[in-house]
Amino acid sequence: MSQPATSQRTAVVIGASSGMGMASAIGLHADGYSLKLADLSLPSLQDVGKRLGAETFAADVTSESAIAALALQCRDGVDALVITAGLSMSMAPFERIMDVNLGGTARVLRHFGPLMRPGGAAVCMASIAGHLIGSIDAGVAGALTDTTTPDLGRRVLNALPVEMRIPGMAYGLSKLGVMKLVQRAAVEWGAFGARVCSISPGLIDTPMGALERKTSPEADIAVPLAPIPRTGTAAEVANVVAFLCSPQASYMTACDVLVDGGWVGAIHSGGTDSPFARALAASRQKS
DSSP, rough: OOOOTOOHHHHHHSSSSHHHHHHHHHHHHHTTOEEEEEESSSHHHHHHHHHHEEEEEETTTTTTTHHHHHHHTTTTEEEEEEEOOOOOOTSHHHHHHHHIIIIHHHHHHHGGGGGEEEEEEEEOOOOOOOOOOOOHHHHHHHHHHOOTTTTTTHHHHSSSSSGGGGGHHHHHHHHHHHHHHHHHHHHHTTTOOOEEEEEEEEEESSSSHHHHTTTOHHHHGGGGSSSSSEEEEEHHHHHHHHHHGGHHHHHHHEEEEEETTTHHHHHHHHHOOOHHHHHHHHHOOOO
8 A cells, every 4th residue: 555645754764965876866856755864974965965955964874773764764664675785896896886786785674674655666776797698607697686695795706716806796796695685685675565676787987987988888888789879868867766666566576677878778689799798798898
């Protein structure tokens, strides 16, 4: 059962100071949600909060106590939860990427599940990298599944051959882990009458995306050859976030939605020497 139309809905966006998080906050504000915004750095978030009339909080998704404190601020109930906090492959070493992208997402879902109102929904950020990681062995799969211990990044690292212990691999594995996490969490969230999904963006024009493209000339070559021959915008991702949080998506849970301009399809159909395959290979080698 969804909230009465006269009740103002509450949305929590974690990672809202820029990029897809900020765009998601703007979109949910336009849809009439009351906003609670969080990010690692409070000063960088405050301008967004003032613009949208939102409460703002500093929160490190790798800290159990920080996420517990944020959840306490939301104890009156949540209708939409958006988790965009994350690190790309050029921003941190292997373990940190894993602990933020996968461990942080798992921590937020764990604390916020019981706060979700009936009809509510969460949206987590995965990536096309998770769709393209290829097969993984049972040891790596097991390490990705056990997201409750604080040494997640170290355990995944140790499960990999030495030559794969690079940030490019950490990013793809962390996003595959997010998609698998969403599938598991949806079962538990169904007991609260709530849903949880993920989105896999492709090349999106955000500060993080710009950082990666600076070191990826192969991606620039492939962009004009894609089914939609351009990069995406944060607003286009935010539109999908808003849809997944809305009653129009009421039968969607445990799923991932590609917002990639056709990149995954192009990679799968283009052969091993296509521009898309070369861009993927280059991204995986980032160290």
